[in-house]
Amino acid sequence: MNEKKEFSQGVMFTIFNYVWWFLVGNFYFWILNIPFIFVALGLKNYGTANVYTIIILMLSSIPIGPALTALLSLMGKLTREGDIDITKDFFKAYKVNFLDSVFFWTVGIIILTLAWIDVLYFNINSSLTLVGIIPRIIIFICIALGFNIFPIMSRFYLKKKEILALSSMYLIKKIYVCIISIVAAYILWVIIIKIKLIVILPLFFVSIICYLIMLMEKSMLLDIEEKYNNKDVEVQ
Numbered sequence: 001m002n003e004k005k006e007f008s009q010g011v012m013f014t015i016f017n018y019v020w021w022f023l024v025g026n027f028y029f030w031i032l033n034i035p036f037i038f039v040a041l042g043l044k045n046y047g048t049a050n051v052y053t054i055i056i057l058m059l060s061s062i063p064i065g066p067a068l069t070a071l072l073s074l075m076g077k078l079t080r081e082g083d084i085d086i087t088k089d090f091f092k093a094y095k096v097n098f099l100d101s102v103f104f105w106t107v108g109i110i111i112l113t114l115a116w117i118d119v120l121y122f123n124i125n126s127s128l129t130l131v132g133i134i135p136r137i138i139i140f141i142c143i144a145l146g147f148n149i150f151p152i153m154s155r156f157y158l159k160k161k162e163i164l165a166l167s168s169m170y171l172i173k174k175i176y177v178c179i180i181s182i183v184a185a186y187i188l189w190v191i192i193i194k195i196k197l198i199v200i201l202p203l204f205f206v207s208i209i210c211y212l213i214m215l216m217e218k219s220m221l222l223d224i225e226e227k228y229n230n231k232d233v234e235v236q
Contacts, residue, residue, distance in 0.1 A: 017083075022207035024086045025074050029206050032067040032094075036060045054120075058113045065105025065150075070094035071206060073154035076214040076221070097153055100160060104149050108142055115139045144171055144178045151217045156224065170220050177216050184216075185209050 030037065039060035043053050073093035078084050115135040122132030148167035152158070158166070171178060214221075 018078075019204075021074075021078065021084060021086055022204045022211070025071050025090060025210075026204055026207040028087075028090050029067045029071050033061075033063050036064060054113055054116055058109045061109060062102065062106055065101040066094055066098045068105075068206075068210070069097045069101040069150050069154050071210045072151055072214060073097070075207065075211040076151065076155055078211065079214050079218060093154060096157075100153055100163070101150070103160065104146075104153070104163070108146055111142050112139060115142070141171075143182070144175070147178045147181050147213065148217070148220070151214060151221065152224065154214075155221050156228070166224060170223075174220060177220065181213050181216055184212050 036057075039057055043057055070090050070093040074084055074086070074090050077089060115138045118135035119132060119139075122135070145164075145167050148170050149163055152163050152166055156163075
């Protein structure tokens with residue numbers, strides 16, 4: 001009887017910890033992206049997207065890069081060890097990966113912005129509809145690479161060219177992981193909307209998505225760790 005009680009208490013304690021970690025991690029992520037929140041809410045009432053609104057939105061999203069990398073690092077450690085020091089681990093990862101994550105995120109945002117503007121242009125010019133497939137492919141590849149770049153960066157201390165090379169290689173090698181990650185994020189979004197839990201979205205959504213991504217990217221990260229096992233490469 002006592003063993004059952006202790007087991008139940010242990011399960012409840014673990015659930016509470018995960019809820020707390022997801023909640024606080026999500027809070028740190030959004031608090032570091034207040035400019036993006038205000039711009040996004042402001043543009044929501046502006047109307048139809050155009051070149052200027054897209055550029056403003058993209059520029060305001062630059063701080064998302066380091067915050068996302070920090071949250072991925074946090075969730076990655078949680079998947080590996082089952083325990084984290086939420087504040088210490090988050091801001092350590094934020095500081096360590098700040099410059100590289102800003103670089104990759106900014107480059108990605110520039111590419112996505114140009115591709116998105118092209119999509120709008122081709123949508124207006126119906127005679128160029130087929131050509132409009134090209135920027136859409138670029139958008140997909142850019143997002144797909146991001147699903148590898150940021151998890152790798154959150155785990156290893158590597159040079160930018162090594163991060164990009166590994167991300168490209170595993171995108172080809174394990175494209176299904178990227179597709180599953182995108183589909184999982186979409187399904188989770190639909191579930192939350194459908195069951196009227198929209199209040200949960202800002203509280204837990206990003207943390208949960210990052211946790212799922214790090215779970216699905218676990219085999220890739222283990223492969224990379226083994227690949228660099230005999231080299232002087234630090235892990236976070």
